[in-house]
Amino acid sequence: MFYCDFRDRQELTATNIMGAIIKQLAARGEVLKHVQAAFQKARTEVGGRGPRLPDMVQMLKQAVSTFHQVFICIDALDECPSKHLLELLESIKDVLKDSPRTRIFVTGRPHVGAEITKYFANRLTVPIIPKAHDVKIYLEKKLEMDPDPEAMSDTLRADILRIIPESSEMYVQAQSPFHA
Amino acid sequence: MERTAPEYSKTGNVNSFNVNNYYNGTIISDEYAEIMQWLSPLDSRRRHHDVRIDRLDGVGNWLLETDQLREWRSDEAGADEAVLFCCGDPGVGKTYLRQASRSFGRNRNYC
Numbered sequence: 001m002f003y004c005d006f007r008d009r010q011e012l013t014a015t016n017i018m019g020a021i022i023k024q025l026a027a028r029g030e031v032l033k034h035v036q037a038a039f040q041k042a043r044t045e046v047g048g049r050g051p052r053l054p055d056m057v058q059m060l061k062q063a064v065s066t067f068h069q070v071f072i073c074i075d076a077l078d079e080c081p082s083k084h085l086l087e088l089l090e091s092i093k094d095v096l097k098d099s100p101r102t103r104i105f106v107t108g109r110p111h112v113g114a115e116i117t118k119y120f121a122n123r124l125t126v127p128i129i130p131k132a133h134d135v136k137i138y139l140e141k142k143l144e145m146d147p148d149p150e151a152m153s154d155t156l157r158a159d160i161l162r163i164i165p166e167s168s169e170m171y172v173q174a175q176s177p178f179h180a
Numbered sequence: 181m182e183r184t185a186p187e188y189s190k191t192g193n194v195n196s197f198n199v200n201n202y203y204n205g206t207i208i209s210d211e212y213a214e215i216m217q218w219l220s221p222l223d224s225r226r227r228h229h230d231v232r233i234d235r236l237d238g239v240g241n242w243l244l245e246t247d248q249l250r251e252w253r254s255d256e257a258g259a260d261e262a263v264l265f266c267c268g269d270p271g272v273g274k275t276y277l278r279q280a281s282r283s284f285g286r287n288r289n290y291c
Contacts, residue, residue: 011221019220026219032212039215050218096262103252107266120263124248128268131242 012080014087018056021072025063034062057091064099077108077116085112089119132165139164 026032038059042049051059064070072092080088096102106116107128116123139161146152243249243266252264 016220016222020222020224023216023219024224026216032215035219036211036215039218042218100262102262104263105252105266106263107268109269110267113265113267116263116265120260122260123263123265124252124261125265125267126243126246126248128243128266133242 009079009081012084014084014091015051015053015056017074017080017084017088018053018060018091019051022056022059022063025060025067025070028063028066030066031063035059053087053091057094060091060095061098064095064102069101069103070099071103071105073105075107077106078112079108082115085115086118089116093119135165136161 022031022035026035038051038055042051042055077085092104096104104120108116110127113123113125143149143152143157143160248264252261
């Protein structure tokens, strides 16, 4: 799982994101062995150097090939600066050429969809909206944790659990032209 | 002597990594930490751990039932359908849904 976290934005380069993905696959010894070899080779070069994007693509291709199927999840893709985003998508596309079974799960705001389509014309899309069912689970948990439950009448509690989940779905549908 | 890689042991993650189990002592944990740092300064595991703890059971399970997800997760689908994009405005719960989607391939490997 990789999170394009806003706090890390400075470091959100395609190279670093690919590296973070490889890190997790390197829990498998066979992958780690290849990564270690690349690391040691890089260290012998003048002054040692960090891995470059083509190195990352090769390492990820190798890593993915040792598994039957790998799921790569990248959260908040829209937080990734545009230049790096395009490089990242291109690199992933390159990896998929060799390992077509690999699945990529990404989340982001709707506008980033256009960039994804440039590289993956047949991408599947699921619009995410708050579901009344999810909101109800959340509210029930919050009410359970109420430090002063005596102050709440059963009627009020029932109203909260009925009205808020329903209206949260309607609110988003009304607000967003994307889901309209 | 067995030494555990420091980064993963802190999270208590099920994938805790004991270097010597894999390497018969050829990589000591100092070098392991150096390699991890060399690969990337980003650490996704910690954030994932936080999100996993906060998500309530049952939230987002509807995503697993969508046709798009079923089509996408099939390992018979080719590279053309390799990408599933969950889009939504800030705050609707994309991050937590991604967490729910963890169960789309139990017993497989996650990244």
